[in-house]
Amino acid sequence: MRPGVGVQRWSCDHRKVEKENALVLARAGNWAVMQVPGRRFPAACVQGDTFAGLREQLVGAAKAQRRDPADPGALGELDSATREVDAMLGFYEQVLVDRGIDRPY
Numbered sequence: 001m002r003p004g005v006g007v008q009r010w011s012c013d014h015r016k017v018e019k020e021n022a023l024v025l026a027r028a029g030n031w032a033v034m035q036v037p038g039r040r041f042p043a044a045c046v047q048g049d050t051f052a053g054l055r056e057q058l059v060g061a062a063k064a065q066r067r068d069p070a071d072p073g074a075l076g077e078l079d080s081a082t083r084e085v086d087a088m089l090g091f092y093e094q095v096l097v098d099r100g101i102d103r104p105y
Helices: 049-067 072-101
Strands: 021-027 030-033 043-046
Touching: 021 072, 030 072, 043 049, 043 072, 049 072
Parallel strands: none
Antiparallel strands: 021 030, 030 043
16 A cells, blocks of 8 residues: 555644643553643553554455455454554553553543
């Protein structure tokens, strides 16, 4: 897939930069849990390359599934992506527990 094809673009005005300090509650590899000013619950932050890699994994699995619904590789890719998201979510939830913060869901 070519960059930008089929991807929704978000409008961002880079000229309106506000200086804010987010509190980093915890880090683990390419993930962090951060408290952003004005938000009730912390945010899960993922490095851009990790996020893009996860997306590519999902795109590849979807393409394989469309080509051949019986392709076991597609299911393997989905399982791998799910494990990655589960690990991120587990880290996020543990940080909330450690800090005495309720989950937002």
